[in-house]
Amino acid sequence: MSSKEQRRRVGILGTGDFARALAKRLFFSGYDVILGSRKPEKKAMSAIDQCLCNVQLLSVEECIKSASIIFLAVHFDNVKELLTEHVEKLEGKILIDVSNRDRPSSVTSNAELVQKMVPSCKVVKAFNVISAYAMENDYNSSSKQVFIASNSEGARDVVANIAKDMNFRPVDFGGLFAARRIEKHPLRLFPEWRGPLGFAVGVFNAWLLYLIYIYYIAESKYQWEQLFVKVLNKAICMTGITTLSVTYLASSFATVFQIYYGTKHIRFSRWLDKWLKNRKQLGLISFALISIHVIMSVLIMSPTYLSSWYHSTEITVPVNLTAPFQIKQGTWMNWKGEAACLVGIIAYVVLCFICATTFPSVTDTLNWREWRFAQSKMGHAALLLSVGHVLVMGLPGWLSKPHLIYKSITFLCSILPWITLLLKLLFSLPCVDRYVMKLRKGWERHENKCRADCVRPVKHEGYVAIDMNSGKRMSCQDACACPDDRIPMMNIGGSDCDCASDDLVLNVP
Numbered sequence: 001m002s003s004k005e006q007r008r009r010v011g012i013l014g015t016g017d018f019a020r021a022l023a024k025r026l027f028f029s030g031y032d033v034i035l036g037s038r039k040p041e042k043k044a045m046s047a048i049d050q051c052l053c054n055v056q057l058l059s060v061e062e063c064i065k066s067a068s069i070i071f072l073a074v075h076f077d078n079v080k081e082l083l084t085e086h087v088e089k090l091e092g093k094i095l096i097d098v099s100n101r102d103r104p105s106s107v108t109s110n111a112e113l114v115q116k117m118v119p120s121c122k123v124v125k126a127f128n129v130i131s132a133y134a135m136e137n138d139y140n141s142s143s144k145q146v147f148i149a150s151n152s153e154g155a156r157d158v159v160a161n162i163a164k165d166m167n168f169r170p171v172d173f174g175g176l177f178a179a180r181r182i183e184k185h186p187l188r189l190f191p192e193w194r195g196p197l198g199f200a201v202g203v204f205n206a207w208l209l210y211l212i213y214i215y216y217i218a219e220s221k222y223q224w225e226q227l228f229v230k231v232l233n234k235a236i237c238m239t240g241i242t243t244l245s246v247t248y249l250a251s252s253f254a255t256v257f258q259i260y261y262g263t264k265h266i267r268f269s270r271w272l273d274k275w276l277k278n279r280k281q282l283g284l285i286s287f288a289l290i291s292i293h294v295i296m297s298v299l300i301m302s303p304t305y306l307s308s309w310y311h312s313t314e315i316t317v318p319v320n321l322t323a324p325f326q327i328k329q330g331t332w333m334n335w336k337g338e339a340a341c342l343v344g345i346i347a348y349v350v351l352c353f354i355c356a357t358t359f360p361s362v363t364d365t366l367n368w369r370e371w372r373f374a375q376s377k378m379g380h381a382a383l384l385l386s387v388g389h390v391l392v393m394g395l396p397g398w399l400s401k402p403h404l405i406y407k408s409i410t411f412l413c414s415i416l417p418w419i420t421l422l423l424k425l426l427f428s429l430p431c432v433d434r435y436v437m438k439l440r441k442g443w444e445r446h447e448n449k450c451r452a453d454c455v456r457p458v459k460h461e462g463y464v465a466i467d468m469n470s471g472k473r474m475s476c477q478d479a480c481a482c483p484d485d486r487i488p489m490m491n492i493g494g495s496d497c498d499c500a501s502d503d504l505v506l507n508v509p
Helices: 003-008 017-028 060-066 076-084 110-117 132-137 153-165 176-187 191-217 224-261 270-277 279-299 335-356 368-400 402-407 409-413 415-428 430-440
Strands: 009-013 032-037 056-059 069-072 094-097 122-125 145-150 169-172 310-319 323-333 453-455 464-466
Touching: 009 017, 009 060, 017 032, 017 132, 032 060, 056 060, 076 110, 094 110, 094 153, 110 122, 110 176, 122 153, 122 176, 145 153, 145 176, 153 169, 191 224, 191 279, 191 409, 224 270, 224 279, 224 368, 224 409, 224 415, 224 430, 270 279, 279 335, 323 335, 335 368, 368 402, 368 409, 368 415, 402 409, 409 415, 415 430
Parallel strands: 009 032, 009 069, 032 056, 069 094, 094 122, 145 169
Antiparallel strands: 122 145, 310 323, 453 464
């Protein structure tokens, strides 16, 4: 058998749903596939699926002998029993573990346990994030990723080539230790959405309770039957614009921290780092809320619900020629209704464009400048238009009753957006923008006369300070500890450098 034919032959231990789907995918990708079963004489693959008529079904021992690349596609509870009998036959072969755990574990992984069972083979963790349905039916799956981990770099390359042949996108995670992280991936349930959703729900409840207080408790302005659309629409709108402003406020906070420390090399606090990473989720949540607000506003677009948006006509009917009877009838929109609709429509169209740029298929076609223009500049423009929409609706009321402006929902929900926009305007000033860009290019406000890099000693707890220029140990005061680190610096003699006056110390792990 030639080396090329040997490379194209793969074995699969198991005949379950995933094993059959994997066999079909490999066969249609040009591989010679052999299925290994403990009882091959009792199973007929062609009877289950006609596409498997060209796939050989052999015993486990014959399957291992026939292929140098073997997929382990059996339930992990049966792995030990299956592999123990064939440890010597698996020597030097590539064994691909596709199993998943019922619960995540930070102590070990299935792939690491397999490596301990068969130490003489090259165990690779891969394909566990692909479902049997996607493996069998979704052939246009170039966007689906296959995470790969193994202690053998050559084995990782071989499995990566197999994934490419199957029209998947391989992602190299490095050593087999990373299998713990890979096996946690299918067990995740929207972990990056929990914080943003919790924030949005909290803000929505706060605004809703305030609306109930001012409209039903402080004064009976609305009927309770109007709670489901009219009042909820206000709460959704207020939550949407608040979430949108928080999305773009994170970058301003990051800029403030960089200006304060005078460097970009100090890591942000954990809460700010998480906030920055959740901006996409916050933006999509705000877009969803604003979309709901648009739909509900169209449903109630009438002079009955939005009387301040329409002109009113009075019809006087004389009664007994003495007491007049007047009928008020709404007609067309006034300037407030027209302006609010126009600004709101433009803001929503801009938000739709920004949301479209978050799709992976669209993002891949944009360069960095285009993506930043859409997400930053157009995002702030959408926020400004949204504030303008609120301003048009609330300004007449603010002018007529300025002493009650602090109770106005339009005023309260526009405070945070105005803060976000003003900070963006401040940091866009040429003098400030040049300074920030200088920091982000690596310049630091403090001189490097006493820079100490934090290094953990091997044998005992603490840090030593090393001069990055000379490579010699330095003497630093306890005040020169790494930021946010509870382990103090160690005082080691040999230098007269005084680090107590330098408030910039880099924490390099």
